[in-house]
Amino acid sequence: MDITDKLNMTMLCDFYELTMGNGYLEAGLKDRITYFDIFFRDIPDHGGYAICAGLERIIAYIQDLHFSEEDIEYLRSKDLFSERFLDYLRDFKFTGDVWAIPEGTPIFPREPIITVRAPAIQAQLVETFLLLIFNHQSLVATKTNRIVRAAEGRVILEFGSRRAQGTDAAISGARAAYIGGCAGTACTISDQLFGVPAGGTMAHAWVQMFDSEYEAFKTYCEVFPTNATLLVDTYNTLKSGVPNAIKAFNEVLRPKGITKCAIRLDSGDIAYLTREARRMLDEAGWESCTITCSNSLDEYIIQDLLLQGACIDSFGVGERLITAKSEPVFGGVYKLVAVERESGEVVPKIKVSENVAKITIPHFKKFFRFYDRTNGKALADYLCLYNETPDDTQPLTIFHPENTWKRKTLTNFRAENMMVPVFRAGELVYDLPPLKDIRKRCAEQLETLWPEVLRFENPHGYYVDLSNRLWDIRHDLLVNAGHSQIPEKQ
Numbered sequence: 001m002d003i004t005d006k007l008n009m010t011m012l013c014d015f016y017e018l019t020m021g022n023g024y025l026e027a028g029l030k031d032r033i034t035y036f037d038i039f040f041r042d043i044p045d046h047g048g049y050a051i052c053a054g055l056e057r058i059i060a061y062i063q064d065l066h067f068s069e070e071d072i073e074y075l076r077s078k079d080l081f082s083e084r085f086l087d088y089l090r091d092f093k094f095t096g097d098v099w100a101i102p103e104g105t106p107i108f109p110r111e112p113i114i115t116v117r118a119p120a121i122q123a124q125l126v127e128t129f130l131l132l133i134f135n136h137q138s139l140v141a142t143k144t145n146r147i148v149r150a151a152e153g154r155v156i157l158e159f160g161s162r163r164a165q166g167t168d169a170a171i172s173g174a175r176a177a178y179i180g181g182c183a184g185t186a187c188t189i190s191d192q193l194f195g196v197p198a199g200g201t202m203a204h205a206w207v208q209m210f211d212s213e214y215e216a217f218k219t220y221c222e223v224f225p226t227n228a229t230l231l232v233d234t235y236n237t238l239k240s241g242v243p244n245a246i247k248a249f250n251e252v253l254r255p256k257g258i259t260k261c262a263i264r265l266d267s268g269d270i271a272y273l274t275r276e277a278r279r280m281l282d283e284a285g286w287e288s289c290t291i292t293c294s295n296s297l298d299e300y301i302i303q304d305l306l307l308q309g310a311c312i313d314s315f316g317v318g319e320r321l322i323t324a325k326s327e328p329v330f331g332g333v334y335k336l337v338a339v340e341r342e343s344g345e346v347v348p349k350i351k352v353s354e355n356v357a358k359i360t361i362p363h364f365k366k367f368f369r370f371y372d373r374t375n376g377k378a379l380a381d382y383l384c385l386y387n388e389t390p391d392d393t394q395p396l397t398i399f400h401p402e403n404t405w406k407r408k409t410l411t412n413f414r415a416e417n418m419m420v421p422v423f424r425a426g427e428l429v430y431d432l433p434p435l436k437d438i439r440k441r442c443a444e445q446l447e448t449l450w451p452e453v454l455r456f457e458n459p460h461g462y463y464v465d466l467s468n469r470l471w472d473i474r475h476d477l478l479v480n481a482g483h484s485q486i487p488e489k490q
Contacts, residue, residue, distance in 0.1 A: 008066070008067075008068055008071060009061050009064065009129055010064075010065050010066055010067055010071070010092075010125070011067075011071055012128060012129050012132070013125055013126075013127070013128045013129065014127070014128045017124050017125050017127055017128065018075065018081070018125070019080065019081075020124050021085065021120075021121040021124055021125060022080075022081050022082060022085040024120045024121050024124070025082070025084060025085050025088060025121065026082060026084075026085075029120050030088070030119060030120060030121050031119050031120075032119065032120045032339060032340070033117065033118070033119060033120075033339065033340035034117070034118065034119070034120045034123045034124075034336060034338070034339050034340070035115065035116070035117050035123075035336070035337050035338035035339070035340070035346070035363075035364045036115070036116045036123050036127070036334055036335065036336055036337065037112040037113075037114070037115050037334070037335055037337050037360075037361075037365070038112065038113045038114040038115075038116075038130060038131065038134055038332055038333070038334050039109070039110055039111060039112055039113055039332065039333065039335070039361075040107075040109055040113070040138075040330060040331050040332040040333065041109050041110065041331055041333070041357050041358075042109060042331055043108070043109065043142075044139060044142055044143065044324065044326075044327040044329075044330060045143070045146065045326055045327050045456075046459075047142070047146065047456070047459060048449075048452075048453040048454060048455065048459025048460060048461075048462060049106045049107070049108065049142075049446075049449060049453055049454070049459075049462065050106070050107050050108070050138055050142045050330070051104065051105070051106060051107065051138060051141040051142045051145055051179065051180055051442060052101050052102070052103055052104065052105045052106075052107045052113055052134075052138055052141075053103050053104070053134075053137035053138045053140070053141040053175075053176045053179050053180075054103065054133040054134045054136070054137035054138060054172075054176070055100050055102065055103045055114075055422070056103065056432055057133045057137070057172065058100075058114070058129075058130055058133050058134070059422065059428060059430070059432065061126075061129050061130075061133070062094050062098070062126065062423060063428065065092065065093065065094045065125075065126070066092060066093070067089040067090060067092050069090075071089075072086050072089055072090060075089070088121070092122075093426060094118065094122050094126070094423070094426050095118065095119065095122065095425055095426040096116060096117055096118020096119065096122055096123060096423065096425075096426060097116075097117040097118065097421070097423055097424055097425065098114065098115070098116055098117075098421075098422040098423040099112075099114070099115045099419040099420065099421055099422060100113065100114045100115075100419060100420065100422050100430075101113050101114070101367070101418050101419055101420075102420060102433075102438075102441065103179060103433075103438045103441075103442075104141075104179050104438045104439065104440075104441040104442030104445060105418065105441070105442075105445050106378075106445050106446060106448075106449060107138075108381060108462050108464050109464065110361060110383075110464050111367050111381055111383060111464050112365055112367055112383075112419065113134065113332070114130060114134065115337075115364070115365070115419065116130075117340075117364070127334045130334065131332055131333070131334050133172075134330075134332050135329070135330040135331075135332045136169065136172065136173070136176070136330070137172055137173075137175070137176040137179075138176070138330050138332070139176075139324045139328070139329070139330035140172075140173045140176035140177055140180065140321070140322065140324060141176040141177070141179045141180035141442070142180065142324075142330070143180070143320075143321055143324040143326075144156070144158070144176070144177040144179075144180030144181055144182055144321055145180040145181050145442070145446070146299045146456065147181075147297075147298060147299045147302065147315075147317055147321055148180065148181035148182065149181075149299070149454065150299035150300070150302040150303045150306075150456075151302055151306075151315055152306060154312065154313060154314055154315060155183045155292075155313070155314035155315070156181065156182050156183060156314070156315050156317055157182060157183060157184050157185065157186065157199070157292075157314065157315070157316045157317070158173075158174050158177040158178070158182045158184070158185040158186065158187070158196075158317065158318075158321060158322065159185075159186045159294055159316040159317060159318035159321075160173065160174075160177075160186075160187075160317070160318040160319055160321050160322025160323070161174070161185075161186060161187045161322070162318075163318055163319035163322060163323060164322045164323065165323060169322065169323075170187055170190075170322065171187060171189055171190050171193065173322045174187040174190035174194075174196050174322075175190055175194045175196055175435065177196075177321060177322070178190075178194075178196040178197075178435060178439055179435070179438050179439050179442055180442065181439070181442065181443065182196075182317075183197065183314075184196065184197035184198060184199050185197070185198055185199075186198065186199070186200050186316070194435055195434075195435050195436070196435065201220075201224070201227065201228075201229040201230075201231070201264070202220060202229070202230070202231050203231065204231060204234045204266075206220065206231070207231060207234040207235075208234065212244075213234060213235060213240055213241065213244045214244040214247060214248065217230050217244050217245055217247075217248035218247075218248045218251065218252060220248075221248045221249065221252035221253055221261075222252055225252065225253060225256055225258055226258065226260065228248075228249070228252075228253060228258075228261045228262070229261070229262040229263070229264055229292065230245045230248065230261075230262070230263050230264070231263075231264045231265075231266065232244075232245050232263045232264065232265060232277070233264075233265050233266055233267050233268060233273075237265060237268055237273050237277070238273065238276055238277070238280070241263075242263065242276075242277050242280050242281070243280070245263050246280065246281065246284045246286060249261055249286055249289065250284070259286075259288040260288065261286070261288070261289050261290075262289060262290040262291065262292055262313075263277060263281070263289065263290075263291055263292070264291075264292045264293065264294065264316075265277070265291070265292075265293050265294075265295070266293070266294045266295050267295055270293050270295065270305055270310055270312070271305050271308040271309065271310040274291050274293065274310045274311040274312050275309060275310065275311050277291060277311070278291060278311035290313035290314065291311055291312055291313050291314075292312070292313060292314040292315065292316060293305075293310075293312050293314075293315055293316070294315065294316035294317070294318065296318070296319060296320060297315055297316075297317045297318075297320065298317070298320040298321070298325070298326065299456065300456075302315060302317075303456075335351055335360045336349050336351075337349055337350075337360060337361070337362050337363055337364065337365070338362065338363050338364045346363070346364050346386070348362035348363040348364075348473055348477060349362055350362040350474065350477040350478070350481070352477075352478060352481045356402070359478070361383060361401075361466065361470070361474060362473060362474055362477055363385055363386070363470060363473060364385070364386040365383050365384065365385060365386060365470065366383070366384050366385070366386055366388065366389070366417060366419065367381065367382070367383055367417070367418050367419050368381070368382045368384065368390055368415045368416060368417055368418065369381050369382070369415075369416050369418050370382060370390075370392070370396075370410060370413045370414070370415055370416075371413060371414045371416065371448065372412065372413060372414075373412045373413060373414050374412060376447075376448055377448055377449070377450055378448045378449055378450075378462075379410055379413055379463075380398055380408075380410070380462070380463035380464070380465055381418075381462070381463065381464045381465070382398065382415070382464075382465055382466075382467065383464065383465070383466050383467065383470060384466070384467035384469070384470055385467065385469055385470055385473075388467055388469060388470075389415075390415045390467070392413055392414055392415040395409050395410065395411045396409070396410050396413070397409045397410075398410060398463065398465040399465060399466075399471075400463070400465065401464075401465060401466050401471060401474075404471075408463075449462075
């Protein structure tokens with residue numbers, strides 16, 4: 001479902017994509033088949049992995065690509081584009097091929113997440129939107145999973161809508177957070193659109209609306225007896241909030257035989273207050289009452305709270321999740337990696353830079369993940385040419401693409417092609433899974449990673465290696481570009 005259906009997202013592009021498109025047409029290159037990869041260079045928060053998200057929205061965008069007459073008139077008003085180009089846009093339709101890694105999959109730097117094969121103008125025009133969606137949703141999914149893992153099995157709820165950077169960030173962010181492991185969201189429309197479970201109880205305004213805190217709690221229990229979560233920190237958590245909550249539970253819920261209830265804290269010394277609140281609830285016979293907390297939480301604060309013995313059953317996490325506050329940019333890029341001649345020959349292209357990290361991996365590629373057949377753990381990722389397939393029945397030596405002396409021979413492994421066809425000749429060929437299945441896939445795929453890759457501090461660097469043929473092609477292109485200092489394979 002397109003959550004911004006009143007806008008033509010085709011026009012959400014960088015202006016240079018249009019000027020280049022006009023140039024391709026005038027230069028006779030509009031039908032030149034090109035290959036572009038989306039990949040990223042660094043994992044946010046210096047983590048050991050990232051999580052891929054956003055494909056469903058990208059699919060909806062590609063299916064709806066078109067230029068309205070209003071769009072064309074706007075472009076004409078710029079007095080920059082040829083009429084031939086404007087006529088081309090009037091009948092614009094995406095006719096290319098797309099391969100992608102399914103949502104919820106752990107991903108690593110330098111490997112292709114999405115590959116677009118399409119005529120030059122088409123491939124260029126989709127750049128901005130694809131990056132926007134991939135970068136944002138992958139960022140939020142990745143941050144969420146770090147927070148979920150810090151909670152050690154406790155429930156995480158997404159509370160970030162009011163602090164998100166715009167409506168789309170709030171709505172799509174809740175979806176990405178669910179993929180990353182959140183149990184639900186406070187964002188109602190994300191439930192309506194995507195099925196992300198929405199929930200909520202009260203704010204401080206509810207308590208302030210009544211003449212007394214007890215009256216506020218009692219009334220809420222009467223109205224919502226099966227969903228009674230009481231916010232106990234409006235005035236004084238331990239002197240009035242928790243005692244009044246216990247009184248309301250005793251007088252309203254206990255006679256009905258209801259034992260499911262909760263209190264929430266949104267301020268103060270959470271570790272101390274939850275320990276004391278737990279003691280008070282247990283002494284009153286409300287061992288079944290759970291404690292939930294919010295208040296500018298992230299993975300590090302949650303981790304510290306649990307180390308301090310905080311008695312918390314669930315967390316509501318808002319601004320630091322939805323904005324990925326610690327590192328709010330996911331550095332995905334979209335780079336040309338090959339062109340196709342009329343004969344069908346695929347010609348590799350490379351971007352060279354003095355900054356080694358910005359040198360691209362050329363060519364139309366496949367991407368395999370190697371799994372240990374004994375324990376199912378992921379061993380390494382392997383990039384190879386589109387017409388290569390690794391033989392997982394024989395030992396295979398992998399090597400570091402820069403430090404080529406670092407080598408390892410793999411045995412007893414299984415090779416899985418991680419990229420799936422999404423569009424063929426402009427037609428959707430991918431069955432979109434339900435959001436719950438994407439979330440489940442994420443959890444299952446993370447189980448294949450070693451604990452050393454998952455840790456917060458100084459995680460083990462996961463290996464993303466190149467086939468010999470791909471390494472040789474990259475090396476030769478660099479040498480031909482004048483980089484004579486490129487080391488030979490050892």
